[in-house]
Amino acid sequence: DAGVIQSPRHEVTEMGQEVTLRCKPISGHDYLFWYRQTMMRGLELLIYFNNNVPIDDSGMPEDRFSAKMPNASFSTLKIQPSEPRDSAVYFCASSLDSYEQYFGPGTRLTVT
Amino acid sequence: EDQVTQSPEALRLQEGESSSLNCSYTVSGLRGLFWYRQDPGKGPEFLFTLYSAGEEKEKERLKATLTKKESFLHITAPKPEDSATYLCAVQAGDTDKLIFGTGTRLQVFP
Numbered sequence: 001d002a003g004v005i006q007s008p009r010h011e012v013t014e015m016g017q018e019v020t021l022r023c024k025p026i027s028g029h030d031y032l033f034w035y036r037q038t039m040m041r042g043l044e045l046l047i048y049f050n051n052n053v054p055i056d057d058s059g060m061p062e063d064r065f066s067a068k069m070p071n072a073s074f075s076t077l078k079i080q081p082s083e084p085r086d087s088a089v090y091f092c093a094s095s096l097d098s099y100e101q102y103f104g105p106g107t108r109l110t111v112t
Numbered sequence: 113e114d115q116v117t118q119s120p121e122a123l124r125l126q127e128g129e130s131s132s133l134n135c136s137y138t139v140s141g142l143r144g145l146f147w148y149r150q151d152p153g154k155g156p157e158f159l160f161t162l163y164s165a166g167e168e169k170e171k172e173r174l175k176a177t178l179t180k181k182e183s184f185l186h187i188t189a190p191k192p193e194d195s196a197t198y199l200c201a202v203q204a205g206d207t208d209k210l211i212f213g214t215g216t217r218l219q220v221f222p
Binding site for chain 1: 144146148155157199201203212213214215
């Protein structure tokens with residue numbers, strides 16, 4: 001299995017622009033998680049889905065962030081408009097039963 | 113509020129020098145405690161899940177243990193390739209979300 005796939009691996013954008021991060025979970029996994037990692041705050045859960053349905057989005061920082069999972073093999077995390085404080089590494093993880101989560105390689109986002 | 117605290121923040125070891133990493137937690141209704149390894153520029157890699165106090169799991173030079181208040185990751189005779197950040201996380205209550213600690217950065221020198 002290829003593991004969790006994320007794209008792009010690096011994204012540099014200007015403040016105010018829209019950013020879309022993409023994730024393909026491991027085939028057969030029912031859970032998908034979006035995390036953000038920064039030096040200051042560590043690894044934080046943003047939102048997670050079960051069977052394509054958002055279950056808990058309490059970690060989404062504000063309305064500028066949105067996430068979708070249109071099918072079992074694809075999810076997006078969108079930031080609009082982006083701000084410099086959104087700069088971080090964003091990880092997607094998937095899980096068969098919500099316990100063992102397998103992480104992707106991450107997308108390093110820089111907002112200037 | 114559920115909390116996870118890891119110590120030390122950083123640890124430098126000589127190759128072969130065994131040591132332990134600590135993860136203390138305060139949660140309501142622990143469902144599982146997880147250990148991950150993260151190498152620079154990569155996503156966390158799953159190591160262990162512990163479900164109840166007294167449980168132990170081993171993998172090569174690593175051994176994880178769990179009590180009602182904390183978990184230890186014991187590293188026996190570490191090698192330079194064990195250098196990484198080790199993250200602890202808990203899952204509690206009726207949610208599937210993981211709460212992560214800030215990690216211990218381990219460096220093993222030859």
